[in-house]
Amino acid sequence: MGRLFATYDLETPTTLEQAAKVIAGEQSSGTFLKLPGETDRLRERSGARVEQITATSTSRTPSLPCRISAESYTRGEITLSWPLDNMGTSLPNVLATVAGNLFELADVSALRLTDISFPKEFAMSYPGPTYGRLGTLALAGVKDRPMIGTIVKPSVGLSPVETASLVEKLVEGGIDFIKDDELQANGPHCPFEERLHEVMKVINSHADRTGKKVMYAFNITDELDTMRRNADLLQRAGGTCAMVSLFPLGLTGLTAIRRHVDLPLHCHRNGWGIYSRSPDIGISFRVWQKFWRLAGADHLHVNGIANKFTEADETVIENARSLGNPLSGEHGYQAMPVFSSGQTAVQMEETCQAVGHTDFIYCAGGGIMGHPGGVAGGVASLIQAAEAAVGGIPAHVFAKDHKELSQALELFGRKNGAGDGK
Amino acid sequence: MGRLFATYDLETPTTLEQAAKVIAGEQSSGTFLKLPGETDRLRERSGARVEQITATSTSRTPSLPCRISAESYTRGEITLSWPLDNMGTSLPNVLATVAGNLFELADVSALRLTDISFPKEFAMSYPGPTYGRLGTLALAGVKDRPMIGTIVKPSVGLSPVETASLVEKLVEGGIDFIKDDELQANGPHCPFEERLHEVMKVINSHADRTGKKVMYAFNITDELDTMRRNADLLQRAGGTCAMVSLFPLGLTGLTAIRRHVDLPLHCHRNGWGIYSRSPDIGISFRVWQKFWRLAGADHLHVNGIANKFTEADETVIENARSLGNPLSGEHGYQAMPVFSSGQTAVQMEETCQAVGHTDFIYCAGGGIMGHPGGVAGGVASLIQAAEAAVGGIPAHVFAKDHKELSQALELFGRKNGAGDGK
Numbered sequence: 142m143g144r145l146f147a148t149y150d151l152e153t154p155t156t157l158e159q160a161a162k163v164i165a166g167e168q169s170s171g172t173f174l175k176l177p178g179e180t181d182r183l184r185e186r187s188g189a190r191v192e193q194i195t196a197t198s199t200s201r202t203p204s205l206p207c208r209i210s211a212e213s214y215t216r217g218e219i220t221l222s223w224p225l226d227n228m229g230t231s232l233p234n235v236l237a238t239v240a241g242n243l244f245e246l247a248d249v250s251a252l253r254l255t256d257i258s259f260p261k262e263f264a265m266s267y268p269g270p271t272y273g274r275l276g277t278l279a280l281a282g283v284k285d286r287p288m289i290g291t292i293v294k295p296s297v298g299l300s301p302v303e304t305a306s307l308v309e310k311l312v313e314g315g316i317d318f319i320k321d322d323e324l325q326a327n328g329p330h331c332p333f334e335e336r337l338h339e340v341m342k343v344i345n346s347h348a349d350r351t352g353k354k355v356m357y358a359f360n361i362t363d364e365l366d367t368m369r370r371n372a373d374l375l376q377r378a379g380g381t382c383a384m385v386s387l388f389p390l391g392l393t394g395l396t397a398i399r400r401h402v403d404l405p406l407h408c409h410r411n412g413w414g415i416y417s418r419s420p421d422i423g424i425s426f427r428v429w430q431k432f433w434r435l436a437g438a439d440h441l442h443v444n445g446i447a448n449k450f451t452e453a454d455e456t457v458i459e460n461a462r463s464l465g466n467p468l469s470g471e472h473g474y475q476a477m478p479v480f481s482s483g484q485t486a487v488q489m490e491e492t493c494q495a496v497g498h499t500d501f502i503y504c505a506g507g508g509i510m511g512h513p514g515g516v517a518g519g520v521a522s523l524i525q526a527a528e529a530a531v532g533g534i535p536a537h538v539f540a541k542d543h544k545e546l547s548q549a550l551e552l553f554g555r556k557n558g559a560g561d562g563k
Numbered sequence: 564m565g566r567l568f569a570t571y572d573l574e575t576p577t578t579l580e581q582a583a584k585v586i587a588g589e590q591s592s593g594t595f596l597k598l599p600g601e602t603d604r605l606r607e608r609s610g611a612r613v614e615q616i617t618a619t620s621t622s623r624t625p626s627l628p629c630r631i632s633a634e635s636y637t638r639g640e641i642t643l644s645w646p647l648d649n650m651g652t653s654l655p656n657v658l659a660t661v662a663g664n665l666f667e668l669a670d671v672s673a674l675r676l677t678d679i680s681f682p683k684e685f686a687m688s689y690p691g692p693t694y695g696r697l698g699t700l701a702l703a704g705v706k707d708r709p710m711i712g713t714i715v716k717p718s719v720g721l722s723p724v725e726t727a728s729l730v731e732k733l734v735e736g737g738i739d740f741i742k743d744d745e746l747q748a749n750g751p752h753c754p755f756e757e758r759l760h761e762v763m764k765v766i767n768s769h770a771d772r773t774g775k776k777v778m779y780a781f782n783i784t785d786e787l788d789t790m791r792r793n794a795d796l797l798q799r800a801g802g803t804c805a806m807v808s809l810f811p812l813g814l815t816g817l818t819a820i821r822r823h824v825d826l827p828l829h830c831h832r833n834g835w836g837i838y839s840r841s842p843d844i845g846i847s848f849r850v851w852q853k854f855w856r857l858a859g860a861d862h863l864h865v866n867g868i869a870n871k872f873t874e875a876d877e878t879v880i881e882n883a884r885s886l887g888n889p890l891s892g893e894h895g896y897q898a899m900p901v902f903s904s905g906q907t908a909v910q911m912e913e914t915c916q917a918v919g920h921t922d923f924i925y926c927a928g929g930g931i932m933g934h935p936g937g938v939a940g941g942v943a944s945l946i947q948a949a950e951a952a953v954g955g956i957p958a959h960v961f962a963k964d965h966k967e968l969s970q971a972l973e974l975f976g977r978k979n980g981a982g983d984g985k
Contacts, residue, residue, distance in 0.1 A: 142751070168746065170717040187720030187752070205840055208873050226752045227719045233784050233811030234748035237833050241745060241808070244836025245872035252836075295592040297649045298609030323663060324590065326656035329564070330609070330648045362655050365787070365819040386663070389655030391813015397787040411659050414666025414674075416837065418627055419844045423837055450667035451630050 142225040143260025146192065147239040147428075149219050152204050152251035152421070154211035157194045161219040163248045165189035168238055169223060187227055193220040203250035204421040214250050230266040232392045232432055235259075240424060251421035257428045259435065259469045267396075267435040269474035272405040274465075274500040277439060277477050280381055280405065281356040283317050286527040287493065288356075289520060290318030290504040292481065297324045301331055305339035312347045312355045314517035315524065316509075318502055320358035323386050323409045327363060333371050341378040358384035358407035358440075365397055372402040380404070388412035392436050399437030407479070408438040418451065426460040434464070434474045440502060441476050446492055448482035458495040465498065477501055484508055486549035489526035490536045499531055513548050522549035564647040565682025568614065569661040569850075571641050574626050574673035574843070576633035579616045583641040585670045587611035590660055591645060609649055615642040625672035626843040636672050652688040654814045654854055657681075662846060673843035679850045681857065681890055689818075689857040691896035694827040696887075696922040699861060699899050702803050702827065703778040705739050708949040709915065710778070711942055712740030712926040714903065719746045723753055727761035734769045734777045736939035737946065738931075740924055742780035745808050745831045749785060755793050763800040780806035780829035780862075787819055794824040802826070810834035814858050821859030829901070830860040840873065848882040856886070856896045862924060863898050868914055870904035880917040887920065899923060906930050908971035911948035912958045921953055935970050944971035 153160035165171075169189040196217040203214050228234040240254050272280060281288055291311060293304055311319055327333040340357055348354035361371045361383045372383055384407040387395060399406060416423040430441055443461045446454045461478035468474055478501040480492060485508030493499050509519030525546035529539035540547040575582035587593075591611040618639040625636050650656040662676050694702060703710055713733060715726055733741055749755040762779055770776035783793045783805045794805055806829040809817060821828060838845040852863055865883045868876045883900035890896055900923040902914060907930030915921055931941030947968035951961035962969040 170720045183717060183720040187717070206842065206873070226750045227746065228748040229750040231748055231785050231789075233786065233808065233816075234746075236811040237745050237748075237784060237808040237831075240810075240837070241833030242836070242872070244834065244840055245866075245874070246836075247871065247873050252840075295605060295609070298592045298605040323659050324649065324656075326650040326653055326659075328648045328651040362659060363653050363815070364655065365815055366822070367653075368815070386655065386659040388662075389658040389814050391811060391816045393785075393787055393790070393812045393816030394655075394814075394819070397816070397819065400788070409659075411663030412666065414664070414668075415662070415845055418666055418674075419841050420628065422841045422844070444667075449669065450664070451628070451669050452667070 143262055144222045144224055145235065145239070145260060146220060146222045146258040147254060148256035149221075150216070150251070150253045150255050151219060151249050152200075152214050152216040153249050154203065154207055154209040154214055155248055157196055157215055157217045157219060160248045161191045161194055161221065163246060164219075164243050165191050165221050167246060168221070168241060168243055169227065187224060189221045189223045191219065192222050193218070205250050207250040208247040216251065218255070225260060225262060230263045232267065232396070232436055236392060236432065244422065253420070253422065254424045254428050256425070257431055259431065261469055263435055263469040264472045267469075268437070269434055269472065270406075270437055270439040270476055271399070271403060272439045273473075273475050274477045277356075277405050278500060281317055282353055285499070286524070286531050287489070287499050288317040288502045289523045289527065290320065290502050291316060291509050292320050292322050292504055292506050293325065294322065294506050294510065296322030297331070299331065301335040301339040304331065304336055305343050308340050308357070309343045310516045311520070312344060314515075314520040316355060316520045318356045318358070318504070320384055320407060320504065321360035323360060323362070323384070323411050325360050327367070327371070333359070333361070334374060337374055337378055337380065341380055345379050354381065356381045358382040360384045360386075361398075362386040362389060365394060368398050369401050372398065372404070376402065376404060382407050384409060386411055387433060387438070392432060395433065395436045395438065405439035406437060407440040408433060408442070410442045427463050430460070430463055430476070431468050434468065434476045438476050440479050442481060443478045445480040445482045445484045446488040446495070450482055461496050461501065479504060485553035486522040486526040486536070486546055487553045489523065490530045493527070493530035499527070503527070508549070508553060511552070512545070513552065514545050518545045518548065521545035565684055566644045566646055567657065567661070567682060568642060568644045568680040569676060570678035571643075572638070572673070572675045572677050573641060573671050574622075574636050574638040575671050576625060576629055576631040576636055577670055579618055579637055579639045579641060582670045583613045583616055583643065585668060586641075586665050587613050587643050589668060590643070590663060590665055591649065609646060612644045613641065614644050615640075627672050629672035630669040638673070640677070647682060647684060652685050654689065654818070654858055658814060658854065666844065675842070675844065676846045676850050678847070679853055681853065685857055686894045690859070691857055691894065692828075692859055692861040692898055693821070693825060694861045695895075695897050696899045699778075699827050700922060703739055704775055707921070708946070708953050709911070709921050710739040710924045711945045711949065712742065712901075712924045713738060713931050714742050714744050714926055714928050715747065716744065716928050716932065718744030719753070721753065723757040723761040726753065726758055727765050730762050730779070731765045732938045733942070734766060736937075736942040738777060738942045740778045740780070740926070742806055742829060742926065743782035745782060745784070745806070745833050747782050749789070749793070755781070755783070756796060759793075759796055759800055759802065763802060767801050776803060778803045780804040782806045782808075783820075784808040784811060787816060790820050791823050794820065794826070798824065798826060804829050806831060808833055809855060809860070814854060817855065817858045817860065827861035828859060829862040830855060830864070832864045849885050852882070852885055852898070853890050856890065856898045860898050862901050864903060865900045867902040867904045867906045868910040868917070872904055883918050883923065901926060907975035908944040908948040908958070908968055909975045911945065912952045915949070915952035921949070925949070930971070930975060933974070934967070935974065936967050940967045940970065943967035
């Protein structure tokens with residue numbers, strides 16, 4: 142069997158060599174006393190190996206509170222490897238190995254898991270996304286351009302009938318994709334089943350008339366029995382997408398629903414700030430997305446250029462591109478990036494160029510609802526922006542004979558509007 | 564329906580009032596543009612409310628990298644509340660609400676979720692721990708003192724037969740509780756089913772001879788189908804405890820296994836450092852444990868006094884005590900604290916006094932294996948320490964006519980041994 146490799150950015154009050162050794166021991170066969178059972182043969186077979194150590198800098202103060210104090214704290218990168226024999230091809234057990242107790246060790250004053258490499262054996266256990274990029278586009282009937290989407294707003298508070306009435310405006314406006322907000326759960330004011338019924342009535346009737354079935358990501362996040370029931374209702378009603386919040390589900394929850402439902406899973410990463418916000422603790426998106434793609438994520442949220450949150454544009458783009466990198470041997474497992482957060486027609490050109498392909502979902506909220514031409518104008522402006530980008534024509538040029546795009550660029554222009562992330 | 568309350572420790576480049584308003588909006592009915600659908604009536608019904616704001620300090624630099632820069636950053640505590648009508652009594656959806664996108668907001672330069680209060684309606688949806696503190700003690704046949712436990716070490720690398728042979732020494736030594744290390748998964752070198760078979764042969768035969776059935780927490784962490792299969796095998800073999808790693812399972816995964824298996828769930832918190840290590844991002848144990856107790860955690864790891872990790876003793880004790888606080892109306896949902904990490908007979912007295920009750924599991928590794936009297940001596944030293952603490956007799960006095968305790972205090976004494984966390 143192969144070996145699993147993980148890379149960390151760490152800071153230590155001891156030495157990088159010592160910290161690497163402690164982590165390797167703690168996360169495989171070691172304990173704080175040399176035990177009779179820990180023979181050389183056992184350690185050779187089951188111990189984690191330190192593969193690489195690179196020092197990068199030192200500082201006088203620890204980045205995080207640390208029980209061991211030192212004159213100087215050394216920062217660097219280490220790579221460890223584990224025999225797959227220890228944990229098998231089980232993602233939950235891999236997570237406990239590479240991202241378990243080690244974050245609490247007194248030997249580190251900063252620790253981020255920055256990369257992971259899954260050997261090809263994982264492809265035998267995890268089939269990955271059911272639809273992925275190409276399957277989603279085919280199911281939504283969108284060709285050769287990004288899918289234009291939006292989020293139902295207000296996020297919560299609309300009744301099923303009010304939601305359906307908003308959806309009607311959106312599908313009439315020509316949108317490709319709509320999603321529930323991640324806060325839209327299954328509360329008594331807007332129960333799932335009733336919302337599904339009202340919304341699918343609109344979507345199915347529009348599809349019957351026009352041949353275009355708008356993809357709606359219904360939030361089914363819940364306990365497993367309820368999720369399965371709601372996913373079944375969703376499929377029976379002709380729905381084409383289910384949305385879940387990844388942190389509450391866990392890897393085990395996502396795999397369980399992936400195995401149950403034959404629909405693209407639209408995966409929301411709310412809670413991601415806990416893992417990403419501090420430069421000194423957490424897990425990189427580069428690592429995190431690999432777990433979820435293996436477990437079956439079809440769509441993954443990646444924020445957006447000039448977003449209203451905190452990620453830099455370069456990070457957003459690097460994360461979006463990472464979803465297309467092959468993982469676990471030759472298997473692609475490509476997931477579809479979902480851009481969202483303060484998006485309007487303004488950022489489309491840059492997004493298409495930076496991502497390197499156009500198989501993504503581009504969600505705008507205010508960028509559609511706030512357009513002077515109303516919902517139809519907002520959607521048209523985004524489709525025009527996408528067409529310009531795909532055709533290699535600068536947006537401001539294409540806008541000359543495309544009114545809605547022109548209006549959007551003027552209203553949402555990065556210097557004085559929503560597009561700057563305010 | 565009641566309201567859900569959450570409290571945050573936050574730092575902001577704007578004002579506490581502004582940050583509180585942004586979070587309340589983002590996590591309920593708001594968006595970055597005032598939308599026609601967001602009526603006053605809707606906001607009144609579905610919006611989050613700012614309940615309380617208290618400033619604590621200011622600083623010149625932001626605690627975390629932040630896109631909005633300011634002359635001064637204000638730190639303080641805010642409490643928000645949500646109508647349960649928004650998300651219903653669904654823990655996964657509560658998590659997405661109180662610990663979702665907000666951590667990424669540019670309006671905060673530090674954010675920790677520090678408290679949560681679940682209204683009594685949750686008791687209708689979540690039955691909580693099946694066994695909890697008293698059920699576990701009854702099942703293990705331990706009365707009026709802490710359960711003495713250990714972890715199989717080396718953590719990984721032993722074969723099923725080697726594991727069983729270590730277990731034999733431990734049960735003969737009089738131990739109450741044994742657990743797999745969280746790294747012991749279901750790999751080809753030590754497959755679950757074979758390990759279960761070999762270990763239960765030892766435990767069942769010892770129970771037949773002596774009437775004492777040692778509780779063994781088998782790590783069943785895995786994808787749900789496999790977990791259910793292994794939990795079934797475990798029950799059929801006469802096993803009395805299943806262990807899971809909480810982060811990989813997620814709330815959805817834990818609830819699913821809770822509903823399937825009638826055994827105490829021994830819940831491991833590996834990965835906890837990501838949530839706890841930074842003072843500027845994350846979730847407090849006070850909050851975190853409430854989610855898991857509602858979802859069905861019977862035992863929860865709380866580290867230990869003078870541990871080898873980084874938590875201060877006061878934090879450890881506060882966390883352990885929190886598992887006994889009632890939650891969701893009148894329902895107790897008491898979970899059993901599990902002390903572990905560098906524990907020996909030395910910390911027993913202080914632990915019993917500080918926790919305020921003795922219904923806990925006390926796991927020692929080196930504190931048993933490293934005892935001069937061998938495994939039996941190590942276990943005896945811990946039982947003696949527990950008896951002394953329960954009887955209110957100082958350990959050093961009780962040690963005068965209890966040899967194993969005396970040896971342990973000498974060897975592991977806090978000033979020069981494992982007990983100081985090294």
